Amino acid sequence: MHAIDIQALVQPARVHRRVYTDPAIFDLEMERIFGRAWLYLGHESQVRQRGDFFATLLGRERVIVTRHSDGSIRAFHNRCPHRGAMVCSERRGNTPRFVCPYHAWTFGTDGRLVGVPHRRGYEAGFKERMESLGLEPIARIDSYRGFLFGSLTDEGPSLADYLGDDVRMAFDNFVDRAPDGDLDIAEGKLVQVFNANWKLQIENSIDLVHPPILHYNAVEVSKEFLGASGPDEPVPTAVDIFRSNGLPFEEWDEVRQYALANGHCYMKGFLQKSDGEQLTIEDEARFGSDDQMPFEGQLDYKRALVERHGAARAEEILAFDRHNTIVYPNLFINPRLQQVRVLQPTAADRTEQHCYVFALRGAPAAALHTAVAFLTASNSPASIVTTDDHEIFERIQAGLESGEREWLDLTRGVDRDVVTATGREAAGTSELAMRNQHDAWKTYMMEAA
Ligand code: FES
Numbered sequence: 001m002h003a004i005d006i007q008a009l010v011q012p013a014r015v016h017r018r019v020y021t022d023p024a025i026f027d028l029e030m031e032r033i034f035g036r037a038w039l040y041l042g043h044e045s046q047v048r049q050r051g052d053f054f055a056t057l058l059g060r061e062r063v064i065v066t067r068h069s070d071g072s073i074r075a076f077h078n079r080c081p082h083r084g085a086m087v088c089s090e091r092r093g094n095t096p097r098f099v100c101p102y103h104a105w106t107f108g109t110d111g112r113l114v115g116v117p118h119r120r121g122y123e124a125g126f127k128e129r130m131e132s133l134g135l136e137p138i139a140r141i142d143s144y145r146g147f148l149f150g151s152l153t154d155e156g157p158s159l160a161d162y163l164g165d166d167v168r169m170a171f172d173n174f175v176d177r178a179p180d181g182d183l184d185i186a187e188g189k190l191v192q193v194f195n196a197n198w199k200l201q202i203e204n205s206i207d208l209v210h211p212p213i214l215h216y217n218a219v220e221v222s223k224e225f226l227g228a229s230g231p232d233e234p235v236p237t238a239v240d241i242f243r244s245n246g247l248p249f250e251e252w253d254e255v256r257q258y259a260l261a262n263g264h265c266y267m268k269g270f271l272q273k274s275d276g277e278q279l280t281i282e283d284e285a286r287f288g289s290d291d292q293m294p295f296e297g298q299l300d301y302k303r304a305l306v307e308r309h310g311a312a313r314a315e316e317i318l319a320f321d322r323h324n325t326i327v328y329p330n331l332f333i334n335p336r337l338q339q340v341r342v343l344q345p346t347a348a349d350r351t352e353q354h355c356y357v358f359a360l361r362g363a364p365a366a367a368l369h370t371a372v373a374f375l376t377a378s379n380s381p382a383s384i385v386t387t388d389d390h391e392i393f394e395r396i397q398a399g400l401e402s403g404e405r406e407w408l409d410l411t412r413g414v415d416r417d418v419v420t421a422t423g424r425e426a427a428g429t430s431e432l433a434m435r436n437q438h439d440a441w442k443t444y445m446m447e448a449a
């Protein structure tokens, strides 16, 4: 393979098209970014009971996450130390042990090799050697407020430092919204696949120029819906958010975005709210937009939060006004929508997006129903929003193969960033957060192993 000049591919405010299209660069990303960053594994509620397990991907690595009988959570490469078979083919379940389907080497939920058929076929000291023939643990696993992350290397910052204050705040807010102080992952997930590069999605989620243009249809449909339902009718969550796609650019500029260390970023919320001075937590309006439809039991939910945290803190928790928080390289979280999305890139031009919803413990069932309904409206194959995004990613992927022009332009707002205590801030329509993602990309990619 000819050497790749990483340095030359990401320049101030422009990115070379090969960054999205070249399979050799994709391989290097898997090694240097996904092989080094803290990556989202799942949530502790997926392994609540001893013996619970689930299978997932960390970059390209197949991983099993288990709850061992001592209560600890472990993560292993899903590969038999004997002759390499995938030990676990289930996506999740509960088991006291994993049995390899090929020759039945058997492992505990702590990965220890506990059984080998026809052991006398091995040398005399084999029993001792079995110690070293367990499932291979991944280099690091850690959790923050119940969200599990894994890393394929021992090197680098702790999880808490990797996330940093501003990202941790989003996880804190997610958990603090639960009246009983914990989350449960909801059954099922939505998986969408697009034939385009993974970075197009992390850029898109902080691209606040495209909503009124690309999502024009969603805006028009929302307007029609609102026209038909009358001015004083409460507005369903999806319509509330879809109509906001149509905000004028000046208002999108007011939705500030923040670029943080390690490529992370977040954007403020954009729901239409009064300034809140006369409103109390008891007012329905203190949740989404002023006219957003409350879910059944919303008032009781808010009272339960007050009970747990006190009125001032409960108000602060509900007023946490952010839309996407993007944890580089591949995680999106949105506490108010009770939503987590994870990207699993499988090739330079193929990406899976896995979307999950969480139940807030102690909140009424209707809160979860609202969150599921919104995820379905926004992130299912039938969505009138994500489908636009995925279509445009595929058109970009196709477009990048054409013509002589080498560079993608990311200059919007480049001369107007504001430096803050924890990073940089810019108008919503700036391309700051994307430039920040590419800076992180370059830093990872240029560090040789
Ligand atoms: S490959 Fe797993 S027991 Fe042989």
Ligand SMILES: [Fe+2]
Pocket (backbone or CB within 6 Å): 204, 210, 211, 214, 215, 385, 389
């Ligand atoms: Fe979009």
